[in-house]
Amino acid sequence: MNSISNLAAKFRTCPVTGLKVDRTAENLIKVNAVVAVVCLLLGAVAALLIVLTRWQAVHLLPAEWYYRLLTSHGLNMLIFFIIFFEMAVLYFAGPVLLNCRLPAPKLGWVNFGLMVIGMIMVNTMVYTGKADVTFTSYPPLMADPMYYLGIILFAVGALLVTFQFMATLVVAKKEKTYEGSIPLVVFGALTANIIAIITLLHGALIFIPAFLWSLGLMNMDPQIYRLVFWGLGHSSQQINVAAHVAIWYLLAGLTCGGVVLSEKVSRAAYVLYILFISMASAHHLLVDPGFGPAWKVWNTSYAMYLAVLASMIHGFTVPAGVEMGLRLRGYTNGLFEWLRKAPWGDPGFSGMALSVVIFGFMGGITGVTIGTEQINIIAHNTLRIPGHFHVTVVGGTALAFMAVTYYVLPLIFQKRVAFWGLAKLQPYLFGIGISIMGMGMIFQGIFGVPRRHWDITFSGALFPVEFHPAVTFFQAVMGIGGIIAFTGALAFILIAVVTVFFGKTVTEADLKSGASGLPQGVLKLPPQVHTGAHVVKAHETGARGTVVLVGIFFVCFVLYYFTNWKILSFLWKVG
């Protein structure tokens, strides 16, 4: 009797999915998500001020505050927002999706505490002007020791969460809370988790020495730092990729009953990520003096582009899975009926779809191209670099995280999403804004405009430099895109905060009556398993629409890639 009431206190049953939800895991999801949003707000305000400074027509901030907020923006977005959110994803993909208890629940709170303390320390150092070193903190540029210590504490907390996730897998297996293999989404989270461990170890390997160096206890080689730092810096973006691809699969299932075409292919693609992704450190060192061509070629290509192959596979299987799911539900006419009839008014779906397109089309194509050893000569440290990673990390990862939030709010927080009309628009606002901004940055970069630069009119410099007049136009594109994206981010924060703190609790009646503030997949979960004669038929048809879409993607990729080689060939001979 006692044990049953204990169980009841520990778990609740989700009325939508029927899953058993561990309450500690649920609370940890909540607090991590809330802190993630706080960091997002800090990062977003900094973003607006930065973009309005880089847009020379406005040129808002003084130099000192531009670089300070640039530092804050990088850390709060790339590290704190994303990793806090990923911790929530791990607590969700582990105990919740596997239907099991969270092992060592108290440890979860210790980890969270460490991460919050680290985050506050770093932000304090940055905002008091003791760490004007930008996100990368390349030595000999030095910050206050407390800055490095803050990052170390944060990383230790995150590392412990990844171990806790591993323990969850063991518990679920031992206690037989699922049958067969772990679901693909959990497999994706496991991939992210493994990459996170590799990444965080790189972090320890570089930030512990940097901490000691800042205390004057050891020397630091600037080139070695760049190598190991990017083992953290770039690989951490690959945690994001693995995590947001898992979210794509999750949302495909929840929003429209999207299916997994082949467990084998999708999982093999994830394994390619694990095997080759940490080599991406080389992307940042292609025009560095410390490394030879063979090392650069091999590493920048992730051992012959096998990690790119993985992304190209997911870029097919996710939309094809959505297409098949919708075809199975009866949208079988022509090539694109499924696409027209997809739930575009569900922010969970539209956010996911835009994330796939922006990440794949814009981010993927530009990334592979500028990460080519020689092409990097015309891209390194120009605005093309941040242009690229804003469409991958922001248009890809952050947008996927926002999209899944529209399901986390009703399913985990058990609240109806506030400002539902605005929520439906938000992914479009954010996705389109960031794409415009990314384009503006990429084109400026092509003209040689540097990244991380307070004043590209070079006022006060010894010799004048004047950029091509087209740069002025692309500056405005960047500025306007940035303002739209900021508005989208602010809308998201507003919706999330109001829902969490003032939202109406979801009741059974809401679910039955289809109350506003509940996405389609929550009101009526689409079938997650399809059986019967129509499945055989769907197998025969396949995902024809997606084949056309990836065909277009492929042509764009080839054109963009070879255009860049052509541009490169016009340069002075250098070697």
Place this chain on the structure above:
Amino acid sequence: MSDNSMHSGIVSPKGIWWVPAAPQERKWVIVAFIWCMILFAMMPLWHLRGGQNPSGIRAKVSAADYEARVNRFIEEHKVGEDKGVPIVAPPPGSDVYLLGRMWSWSPILKLKKDTEYTLHLSSVDLNHGFSLYPVNINFQVVPGYDYGLKVTPSKAGEFSIICNEFCGIGHHLMVGKVIVEE
């Protein structure tokens, strides 16, 4: 996944799922794989056939040694000054030295068109970014390392060197100059 059932990514697959993929998916994997091999092959190919590679001659060097080498270079080939920055006209085919420091590039290089030079880059303080405008050639300048790149200017005129690695509050002031003559 058998032929008469399909499931989403949140469902545990039962039984053996290591089975051949459907034809469309298999074809896409093959196309993508071949494309990846092409992407890879382009880089070694460009080393053989292309004119723009970041290989260079790479060595470690102390800040003091590098600065001394640059000063000697300036003394030997100085032809003038512009706003206090020495202008240096090295002989064709020789090693030329550029030094980055917060927040200047020194010296101003006067080069001949269609002539190959070995351009050495290093810094005596922080990381800097060598960005030749408007040609748009970019290299990382790392203190303690000498990056010697063979360059052949293909156009006459005045070019700017912008710093494109953050190097402190005066980063935007760090502009240098290269003059290429016919």
